Amino acid sequence: MRGVLVALPMIALLVSGFVGCGKAPPRGGARGGGTRGTGSEITDAALATYVAPGDLDEYYLFYSGGHSGQIFVAGVPSMRHIATIPVFTPYPGTGYGFDDETREMLGEYSWGDSHHPGLSETDGEYDGRWLFINDNANGRLARIDLRDFKTKQILKVPNISANHGSSFLSPNSEYVTMATRMSVPFPQGTYADVTDYGTTYKGIVAGIKIDPDSGEMSLGWEIVVPPFNYDLGDAGKGPSDGYFFWTCYNSEREFIEGGKLEVTASQRDRDYILMVDWRAAQQAVDAGRARTYAGAPVLDPDTVSGLAWYIPLAKSPHGVDVSPDGRWIVGSGKLSPTTTVFDIEKIKQAIQDGDFEETIDGIPVLTYNSVREAEIPVGLGPLHTQFDGKGYAYTSLFVESAVAKWKLPPYEAGADMNQYVVDKIPVAYNIGHLVTAEGDSRSPDGNYLIALNKLSKGRHLSVGPSIPESAQLIDISGDRMNLLYDAFTEPEPHYALMIRADKIDPIEVYRRDDPEWPQNPDATWAVEDTRVERRGRTVEVWMLAVRSFFSPDVIRVNQGDRVIIHVTNIEQTRDELHGLAINDYNINIVIDPGETKTVTFTADKSGVFAFYCTNFCSALHQEMQGYLLVR
């Protein structure tokens, strides 16, 4: 009887019994990813990043600017943004894309998508000579001279569609890579429906030759490969020297209209790393074994063997990264919670033994179990790996918003691999790439790591919906990683490189008599040499700029004349820049000390137009002006 009564309040028990048991969800800053630890650790972090006024940073950081088409230069450890190097996009701040030379270099494009900076190397060490950067949008590659931090060449390469697997350099800067991320019908310009994706569409990987003296880039070879999406790459060094590696996804080799590539490209459990022997490729081209398509020498693995191999890797990989000693090839399948380590010695052995699982379009697939060293359970969404030179690797975890630190081989046989993941630090938020100091070289410095995060929500003063990206400086000098500093950039760094400041030796003035910087034939250094000459309907002006006037300061033309202005900044004092803006003619160039620039335009509007110096130069900067008279 009593039991019946006890059962009565069941409704209350059902729920009230639950109240208060279990722990409450954490809220607020508990997992905010802020600096770990005590107040004194925060003070340490502040001191570690403080570069006193007048003092200089230890490292240059070159961020790619993503679809801004630029490169951002910052100092480490202060993380201060110092300069922007315009590459694929006009940049009024330096007059880039307004004068004839840079306008011609940009060609028909007013933007590019700069993704992965690559520093020139000598013996696998950054040598501070050139910086390369790819344009993911328009099949281009650019070179910046680190003597004056200016873009010197933009190379457009045929057949490559969405050049993502770029720009990775061989250890002596023999080659820099390019690769197709989004396959299109081959050769370039061919029309074929996406229903023919698997057969007519092709990927291309390419080696771009670098002139060892001038840095001038030219196309060395292209290899036509199956229409997978070639993603990221790296160059071998030491025992893996001579090889380029690229990850690829969508080995399903299909693009189904309305089928969502995110789904169709995620069906197979394994995709691949493509490995290319670049010396063999060059030899094959030299031996005349390439066929020319769209002007490019193209090798086909179906007819030329010994060029390329596939290494199976956990599905939908992003990064493939070669350890500093060149032995370990680290690949991360972003949909797998592990990062895979391959041994170049085992790879070479498998190639020698013909230990292949299958062959795809003439490219042998190495037997996974023969070449794999280990799978490291780093965490969710591993993307990209960097190294500290002390035997550890650091893998970015996009899904988990963290960086995992793990030990490189050797490992104990049969050991629980979890023990080799030695530390993990949360980042804010959704990290893409990461970079360590001199991380792609043979001898990383092992002190700083920067997490390049895709999201920064709430970590800075709000600036509305167009939220900047975040870069977090992390101290990796000790056993545990420590977050030091949050920095924010404009869209959108994909990768960055950190090079010791003393490796770069920039000039700050183009010296008039410096043989390294030959004079522009149209330079004018004296007022008496400045002049205006008319030839038919062309008016050519040789102008100079100096504090605080232009000579000539009046240019008279007729409406419809073609006007060519060469302007030389004859200053030889550093930081004495002058600008030349012509109002209402959309002309804005900036001339550095000792530099000459040319701008050509048609005087199609009649009237009187002032021109003036845009770059503040002196006490009488406001007086530095003249007139363009268009009759």
Added chain:
Amino acid sequence: MSEKYKRIIAILDRPLTTRSRILVATAALILIPTFFAPLWRMSFMAQQYPEGLDLYIYSHSLVGGDQGNDLVEINVLNHYIGMAELSEEDFSELKWIPLVIGLIGVLTLRAAAIGSLKSILDTMVICIYFAGFSLWSFWYKLNYYGKHLDPRAAVEVAPFTPPVFGYRMVGQFEVWSYPALATYLFVAFGLLLLGGFWFTWHRPGEKMLDPIRTGSGGEQ
């Protein structure tokens, strides 16, 4: 039939005292705000969601936090693992639960107005069944969602049951699932009914104050 049982049956026919009626009427009133408060709350915490994502289950709707957007966000995230979209249309519970709460309210009011102890007992039994069935139904739905993942999804995860009560790690998310205000109101409702029951059952000063223990017979 035992004497005790007969006694209880007899007592259950006892009309409610004024005090009990007030408590039972209050219980009925307390059901009104349950329509405006969530029954359950699921929170999803991850590094890149410093404010967390919230999902509130009302008797009649699913409502995401952040002005509803959290539900959209949860569905966007779930699509990677191939979980079907959480949508109100798929929760038929949200159609019948408000109706049942209303019916319970009417029964409770009836008990308050003209009822005996038996009326309260009837209401309670229905409530227990209703609460049990609702919880089971909720668990069954979540289980179904977690166990029927699209095999073509980009991210392969082992089928799982999202937590109905308590904590579970799902991918990078810590998922917390707990009752919310409306459920606590139901607890209060149950306690008020119990109170109403007690104050009619228990008559201080009367001999057969506890018919079970005393075992005494006879009508008062």
